[in-house]
Amino acid sequence: MASTWVKGLGALAVLGVAGFGTYLFVTAPDPQDPSVWADLGEPDLGNGREIFFAGGCTSCHAPAGATGDARLVLSGGAPLKSDFGTFHAPNISSHPEAGIGAWTLAEFGDAMTRGVGRSGEHLYPSFPYGSYARMTPKDINDLYGFMKTLPASDVVAPPHELGFPFNQRIVLGGWKLLYFTDAPRVELADASDMVKRGQYLVEGPGHCGECHTPRNALGGFETGHWLAGGPNPEGEGTIPNITPGSKSMGSWSEGDIVTYLESGFTPDYDSVGGSMVEVQKNMAELTSADREAIAAYLKAVPSVE
Structure with a gap:
C-alpha cells in the first residue's frame, strides 16, 4: 500500500513539473522579430513629438505638479494605485543609467509593443503596452528619437509595492495569454x-x-x-x-x-x-x-x- 502511495505522489509530482514547464513555455516573454526594428531610418522628431503627447508620457513620468518645460523631465515616480498594489512609474528620461538613454530601439520597441523589459522580463500592464501594441514601428522609432532629445534625470524611481503573488512576474505571462492582443478593440465597417x-x-x-x-x-x-x-x-x-x-x-x-x-x-x-x-x-x-x-x-x- 505504501509503495502505491509513493508511486502516486511521484506521478503527481511529474505531472506538476510537466505542467509548470508547459506554462513557462507557453507564457514566455515574446519580443518582436528583430527585423521589425531594422532599417527604419532617421526618426521624424516632429511626428515623435506628436506621438509623445498623444501617448501622455508626461502624465505618469513627469514630476508631480510639473509645469512648462519641467513636464519634459521624465524622472518617473508617480504612484498608480490599484487592487493589486501600488505601481511607480519608472524614470524614462534620456539618462543612460537611471533612465532609458542607453536602450536600443529594439529594447524600447519590445517594451512598448510586447511588454518585454530590457532583461527579457515581463512588464506589468500598469504600463499600457496592451494599447501601445497597436503602434507602428515608424511611430515607435520617431517617439524614441524625440524622447532622446529630452533632458536626462538621474532620479531613481521607487520600486513597486506589490504583495504576493502579484510581485512575481511569472504570473504576468498568464495574464498576457488571457488578455494581451494587438487586434482592434472594435470593428468599424466602412470607416473613413x-x-x-x-x-x-x-x-x-x-x-x-x-x-x-x-x-x-x-x-x-x-x-x-x-x-x-x-x-x-x-x-x-x-x-x-x-x-x-x-x-x-x-x-x-x-x-x-x-x-x-x-x-x-x-x-x-x-x-x-x-x-x-x-x-x-x-x-x-x-x-x-x-x-x-x-x-x-x-x-x-x-x-x-
Missing part, C-alpha cells in the same frame, strides 16, 4: 480615413480605454463595454462613459469633443477636472486634425448605455 486615424490614436498611443473601460477581477477589459466607464482604478470616484450612448457625452457633437480636448471646456462651460486635466493638456498639443479624428472615432464606436 479620419475615423481610422482616430481609432489608431485612441486605441493605440492615446490608450484611452485603459481608464475608460471597466475591468474584471483579473484586470482584463470587460467584453462589450469598450469605453463605457467604470470605477476609478485608483479607488476614488468613477471614470465616465465616453461612448455615444453615455449620459455624460452622448449629446456632445464632434465639435464639442474637439473643443474640450483643445481648451478643456465642456459644452456647458464647465472645465476639465481630476486626472483628465493632464490628459487634456496633452491633447491640446496635438494637431487640429488629430483632435478631429479622435472626436470622429468617439462618435463612431458602439454605444453602451
